[in-house]
Structures are given as structure tokens and as C-alpha cells.
Amino acid sequence: MKAPLRQNSDLYMKKNEIEVLFTKEQIQKRVEELARQIEDDYHGRDLVVVGVLKGAFIFMSDLVRSVKTPLACDFLRVSSYEHDKNTGVVRMEFDTTQPITGKDVLLVEDIVDSGRTLRHILKHMEAKEPRSVKVASLLYKETGAGIKKLVNYIGFETPDRYVIGYGLDSEGIYRSLPYIGAFK
Ligand code: 5GP
Numbered sequence: 001m002k003a004p005l006r007q008n009s010d011l012y013m014k015k016n017e018i019e020v021l022f023t024k025e026q027i028q029k030r031v032e033e034l035a036r037q038i039e040d041d042y043h044g045r046d047l048v049v050v051g052v053l054k055g056a057f058i059f060m061s062d063l064v065r066s067v068k069t070p071l072a073c074d075f076l077r078v079s080s081y082e083h084d085k086n087t088g089v090v091r092m093e094f095d096t097t098q099p100i101t102g103k104d105v106l107l108v109e110d111i112v113d114s115g116r117t118l119r120h121i122l123k124h125m126e127a128k129e130p131r132s133v134k135v136a137s138l139l140y141k142e143t144g145a146g147i148k149k150l151v152n153y154i155g156f157e158t159p160d161r162y163v164i165g166y167g168l169d170s171e172g173i174y175r176s177l178p179y180i181g182a183f184k
Helices: 008-015 024-041 057-066 116-126
Strands: 018-022 047-053 072-082 085-094 104-112 132-141 153-158 180-183
Touching (some): 018 024, 018 153, 024 057, 024 132, 047 057, 072 116, 104 116, 116 132
Parallel strands (some): 047 104
Antiparallel strands (some): 072 085
16 A cells, blocks of 8 residues: 555654744634634624635634634635645635625735735635735735725734734645744
């Protein structure tokens, strides 16, 4: 039988090469804080939370379980990265499936870096005429792109390093790490 591409032991060995930037406990605490803000802001509203796949899937699942007001979940998928490098071209691979016209949409992103992906998605969502669109991003990379005003809820600001874990990958791996880190 052929050996799996990456074995668990490889992942654990690599862990010694990863610097933890935000621990599991810090993330949990921050997700709870964001959930309280979202509950206050969307009380009594028709909220649709739209996760941007794949990177946001863990953040989104923790966030929606912490928000104690009714909401609907949907997803879309865009891609712009190949081999951990930004190609500069944002492609919509699949779109949301439920109508969002007249509803309050909360886009959930893993990380906003140049903001190119976010701008693309916002334009796309606004064409569907929702009542409002806001953005929650687990991470915001301070690269001077000047797009912070587009992000309403920020988990953490990160240095300009390639980060992994808690949904974020490197070549498809490391999404399952419970913390956020960067290679040393
Ligand atoms: P932007 O379009 O803002 O430059 O990049 C946003 C997207 O690029 C994110 O949704 C994510 O998929 C990817 N990305 C940007 N920076 C990083 C990073 O440091 N780590 C990982 N894993 N993905 C990143």
C-alpha cells in the first residue's frame, strides 16, 4: 500500500518549526468577544452568515456557535492563491445558494491581506442587493493596503508573515492546527 502523502508524524515534527502567534485559548476568548458584539449589532435582524471557503471554515463554525441569536449559514468559495503565492487573480469558484436580497449579510473571512479578495467578494455580494453587508475577519494583516475600514470585526492583527492554522493552510496542510502560527 502506498504511504499517505503526509503522515501525522510529519505534521508533528513540523510543529517544532512553527512559532505560535495566537494560542487556542486566545482565539476562543476573542471569538466569544466578537460573538457578543455581533449579537448586539444584529439583534432582531434577518442575518445570513456567509463563510468564505476554505480558510474561514473553522472560525465560522466557532463563531456561529457562539452567537446566540438566530442566523442562517451559507458559503462561497474564491481562490487567488497557488502554492502559498497570491496570483493576483480572484476567481469565484462557487457562490451562495440562498437568496440574500433584503437580508443582513455578515461575510466571514480567514484573513484580509491586500484586500483584493475582499473587494471582489463585496462587489459580488452587493450586486445581490442585501440590506447590509459587513465583514468579520479572523485576521487582518497590517500591510498598509488601507482597507481596514472595510472590516467591521477583526479577530487579531498579524504581522506581515505567512500564517497557518485554525483554518489557514500552507499547500493544503495545517488547517487543523488549533492555534495560529507562522513558520520560523
Ligand atoms: P488578499 O486578497 O487580501 O491579499 O488575500 C486574502 C486571501 O489570501 C485569504 O482569504 C487567504 O486565503 C489568503 N492569504 C493571505 N495571506 C495569507 C496567509 O498569511 N496565510 C494563509 N494561509 N493564507 C493567506
